[in-house]
Amino acid sequence: MSEVIDRPLREDEKPAASRLRIVDCDVHPSLHSFDDLNEFLPKRWQQHLKEYGSHLRTPYLFTTPYPRSSPLIARRDAWPPTGGPPGSDLAFMQKQHLDPLDVEFGILQVLDLFIFSQQNLEFGAAIQRAINDWQLALWSHRDPRLKASILVGQDGVDLAIAEIERCAKIGEYVQINVSPRANEPLGRRRYWPIYERAQELDLPLGIHVGGYGGHAPTGGGWPSYYVEEHQSNAHTIAAQLASLVIEGVPERFPKLKFVFIEGGFGWIPSAVWRMDQHFERFRSEVPHLKRKPSEYVREHFWFTTQPIDEPDEARHLRSLIEWVGIDRLLFSSDYPHWDFDDPRFAFKTPLTDAERRKIFSTNARAVYKF
Amino acid sequence: MARHIVASTSEIPPGGNKVVDVAGRDIVVFHVNGEFFALLNRCPHEGAPLEKAACVARLTSPEPGIYQRSRVGEMLRCPWHGWEFDMRNGQSWFDPKRVKIRSYPVAVERGEELQKGLYVAETFPVHVEDSYVIVEV
Numbered sequence: 001m002s003e004v005i006d007r008p009l010r011e012d013e014k015p016a017a018s019r020l021r022i023v024d025c026d027v028h029p030s031l032h033s034f035d036d037l038n039e040f041l042p043k044r045w046q047q048h049l050k051e052y053g054s055h056l057r058t059p060y061l062f063t064t065p066y067p068r069s070s071p072l073i074a075r076r077d078a079w080p081p082t083g084g085p086p087g088s089d090l091a092f093m094q095k096q097h098l099d100p101l102d103v104e105f106g107i108l109q110v111l112d113l114f115i116f117s118q119q120n121l122e123f124g125a126a127i128q129r130a131i132n133d134w135q136l137a138l139w140s141h142r143d144p145r146l147k148a149s150i151l152v153g154q155d156g157v158d159l160a161i162a163e164i165e166r167c168a169k170i171g172e173y174v175q176i177n178v179s180p181r182a183n184e185p186l187g188r189r190r191y192w193p194i195y196e197r198a199q200e201l202d203l204p205l206g207i208h209v210g211g212y213g214g215h216a217p218t219g220g221g222w223p224s225y226y227v228e229e230h231q232s233n234a235h236t237i238a239a240q241l242a243s244l245v246i247e248g249v250p251e252r253f254p255k256l257k258f259v260f261i262e263g264g265f266g267w268i269p270s271a272v273w274r275m276d277q278h279f280e281r282f283r284s285e286v287p288h289l290k291r292k293p294s295e296y297v298r299e300h301f302w303f304t305t306q307p308i309d310e311p312d313e314a315r316h317l318r319s320l321i322e323w324v325g326i327d328r329l330l331f332s333s334d335y336p337h338w339d340f341d342d343p344r345f346a347f348k349t350p351l352t353d354a355e356r357r358k359i360f361s362t363n364a365r366a367v368y369k370f
Numbered sequence: 371m372a373r374h375i376v377a378s379t380s381e382i383p384p385g386g387n388k389v390v391d392v393a394g395r396d397i398v399v400f401h402v403n404g405e406f407f408a409l410l411n412r413c414p415h416e417g418a419p420l421e422k423a424a425c426v427a428r429l430t431s432p433e434p435g436i437y438q439r440s441r442v443g444e445m446l447r448c449p450w451h452g453w454e455f456d457m458r459n460g461q462s463w464f465d466p467k468r469v470k471i472r473s474y475p476v477a478v479e480r481g482e483e484l485q486k487g488l489y490v491a492e493t494f495p496v497h498v499e500d501s502y503v504i505v506e507v
Contacts, residue, residue: 076450340450
């Protein structure tokens, strides 16, 4: 009898219906305290962190308050029994999230220390470097399911490139994360050296919504309410998608991949329809675009699913998914934050096994090359 | 429907809760302002464990700038997405007809009364001098 026939089925070969391991593209680890960073941060910047803390672009005092809907924007059941903030205890994350939901890979997204918004660019770069090392030492190396991202602030392009080079040599990172709210719209040329390097290294650019830039989070100015600001995540990221496409970034870098994280996907069809429509009328203004905006979007951009839109009728969610494209969507939970999506219950519309496999696993595996 | 003795009243402090397994169901019993409420321990939206929910007040506003709190501690706010439910009947505050948590009748009885009756949860030791929470499933 041949060895092949004799061999028992491995877990990953079992049919999807009985077992669907998921790739979660948005998992938030947290610092237990700033002291966590000491072993990765030069003394000079440890001292700076203690004496000066963050200097951000946000114009008002105390505009980064917690709680926002819930303390540390976290699920109330995600506080580790050992103390510390949600997301700071690997063992608890494994027990509450990775193991029960059968997460095959989780991509780490660090938000601590307003990492992209530091005005002192050298301090920002030192923090980014420390957090990049911390992701490997305290997370990826202790649980190989967890994949780290290279965090860089794109407003210090030279510092960002140096950090990308350093991390790329280590070779364990799956994407380069830049700010969703930089000083200028993301398509601007000053940021292109980062995109060029990302293309050469074949690393996707991850853009996680939120945080603080120098601009009001809505086109209309500063909102009064958190519910209003949270809504603005979708149009902030829609503006960045338009900037990247219309400035010609995908045209200039034909192999570049972008992943928009935590922006949801309900807004995409109308944003893309409108861009195409305007392109017909204004194409002489942007002759560097050789194709319709929607074509660039369908080849260069992926979108994580959370926070999932919940129309009253399931078939509307189904149409939305089809408009955006089943191949464009990457499942994300946003664990441990308050608007977490549970992969078992979040999609309140029927999906075939093949579609589920794409959204929950194979799309992400293709983008991140697991 | 059978009656199950699930706890002594002193076991669930005001504002606290206890999760009990009754006939295979994961049920959470809350103690609010001297009353007890029993609900399925699962949010109907994405399945969050309601034992971790916040017990909050109903907050209403007749117009911008004017706020009123009522029924303090009787509204349940899901630990994940903050959906609010009325602890008395499990109805959601925003869509009471379509979205609700399964709720169960609760009674509080003295041990001396219980010892006379025929009750299901015989594994729970009953003392004549105490009071007990009984859930009907």
